[in-house]
Structure formats: C-alpha cells, structure tokens
Amino acid sequence: MKTYIAGQGDTLRKIAYFHEISPYSLLKVNPWFTSLQDYVQPNTHVWIPTEKEPETAKEKPGSCLYEFGPKDLAMKLSMLQALYPSRLSVKTIGESVCHQPIYHMKIGKGNKHIFYSGGWHANEWMTSKFLVDWVEEVLRALYSENLLYDYNLSQIFESITLHVVPMVNPDGIELVHQGVYDGHPFAQTVRHINRSVERFDHWSANIRGVDLNHQWPAGWEEENLLSPQKPWPRHFGGPHPLSEPEVKAIYQLTNTYPFQHVLTFHSQGQLIYWGYRHKEPKESEEMARKLAVKSSYTPVHTAESDAGYKDWFIQDFKRPGFTIEIGVGQNPLPLSAYEEIWVNNVELALEGLVL
Known part of the structure; x- marks a missing residue:
C-alpha cells in the first residue's frame, strides 16, 4: 500500500x-x-493498492472513465501540441476569476473562420471533454491523411481555420468535481451562495455565481427581469453584461476573428437551437437541418431566452449561430452518457466545418 x-x-x-x-x-x-x-x-x-490491475479499462474514443477538468485539459493540450506541432496552435486568451487559463485551439490555414466552444456551464463539463476528444481525432486524421467518416479533412482545412475554446468555465467545473474546502479562495462566497449545502451538482455558474451564458448584451435586461438578482448557482446574469473575465475573453476573441458561424456546446436535451428573435440569416435553418441529419438531434428555432452567446453573435454579426444541447438526462450527466454524446456528435461537429 x-x-x-x-x-x-x-x-x-x-x-x-x-x-x-x-x-x-x-x-x-x-x-x-x-x-x-x-x-x-x-x-x-x-x-x-501497490498492485496494478492490468484489466482496468483504458479510455478510448467514445468512453469517459473519469471527470474531465481543467488540469486534464492542460495535460491533453500539452500532449496534442507535442504530437502535432505543425497542425495545432494553443494559446491562452484570458483567465478565469481564479486565474486559471482559458485555452484557445486553432487548426487550419484557410480564410473561413469557424468557432466551437464548450464548458460554459460548470455541470456541463462533458462538453469540454467531447470537444478535446474530437479535436484529437481530427488531428490524427490530418496527420495520417485519412478520411474521417468520409470527410477529407486535409482538403477542408485548406479553406477553413477552426477555433476551439473547450472550457470557458474552469473554476465552476472544478467546483462541481471537487467541491469547496477550507483554503479555497472563494470558499466563503460559494458556501453563502449555496446556502451552506456542500454538494454542487446543480451548479452551472462561474465561481462567483454568475451564469456565463446569461452575460451577453442581447436582451440582457429582459432576461434579467426573470432571473436571480444576486449571485446564484445558475441564471444570475451578473451586475451588467460582460462583467466576468471568462466572458470578456470570449468577447475579445469573437471581435478579433471574422467567425462565419459559431457552435456552442451545452448539455442536455439532444437539441439544436439555431435562431434568435428572427434576426438570424436565412441560411441558418438549412444549416441546422444539416446538423440534425448528422446527429439525430432535433432542430429548434429558439429557446425563448435571451442574453446567451449565440444570441449576441446572431444579433451583432448577423451570421449563423447554433447551440448544441448534447446528451439527455440531468446535469451533470453520468459518465455512461458519453457514449451517446460521442456517437451523435462526432459527425455533427465535422459537418459544422463544411456548412
């Protein structure tokens, strides 16, 4: 021992x-x-135990054997950079409230820029794992020059540049995985917000109780009227739009690159939201249909809510934006849910490259 x-x-x-x-x-x-x-x-x-168990399962595409958090993301990105230095660029675009890095991956050299993001909500960490696992499969196919589910990625990435921020909310994700403890810089704040309850499965906000997908200047005032008015485990939109460092990082990234369309990954529901107040371009509906064909997920025009990143992107840039609700069940989804998520979203994410 x-x-x-x-x-x-x-x-x-x-x-x-x-x-x-x-x-x-x-x-x-x-x-x-x-x-x-x-x-x-x-x-x-x-x-x-000192004796290892050789029959212990190992992770492979489509499997999830442990909770994927910020430290796992850093290790995986370091590994991918070492394996594919000429194909993958990884940079830090900002920091969380607790000064954890927010990583930005970039693949390709084309003029058409596309943006995928996940890990917005703390108890939706499986979106982060999916995006990183999917990027690994993409890089492997690019390196071997093989087709990936009939997609010629070498050809596709000649004309596009893909940007991926897999984990927008590292502090919140770590809270869901590890709870709060004496010595945690936000222990008192988090315990107060959570009414001294020591479980955080229901927590989707960042570490100071702001919902990062209710932070955007697209109907923020209207959404705020129906949301908590103080820090809360979910749905509090902050004191004003764009108040949180995680959101500011995404805001700056989106204003730096001319994204032609964006996919934001959340859980759960097996849905594809593609509209916002009828401000979306006409092609959005057909693009959502193509994503649905590749995933079996149901396209829905609007979620009847405001202040989300997709909403703001559609409103300000007049370009297509999609929210993909992966999986089905109650957040945080059980590890067993990952198999369905992988099967139904690998080709959806590939199709997003050629919309």
Missing part, C-alpha cells in the same frame, strides 16, 4: 484511473469514502 496526496481537481475516479486500479478497489482501501461521488479535497491522503 502506498499513499497519494490529492491535488487540485482530483476525483476518486481520476485517482484510480491514473494509478491503474479500479475505482471500487480504491473505495475498498479508503473506507472513509462512501461513494465515488464523494469529493476529494486537496492534500487528502489516499491509500493506493
């Missing part, structure tokens, strides 16, 4: 995975944890 000291962002499933043992073996030797949903605070001493 050896001891592992838990770090920031750790979960029981994650610790087990990287030590090549089953999660239930980890629970067995650490009886003070009662379930795999228990939070593991930083600096917790966790017993690790």
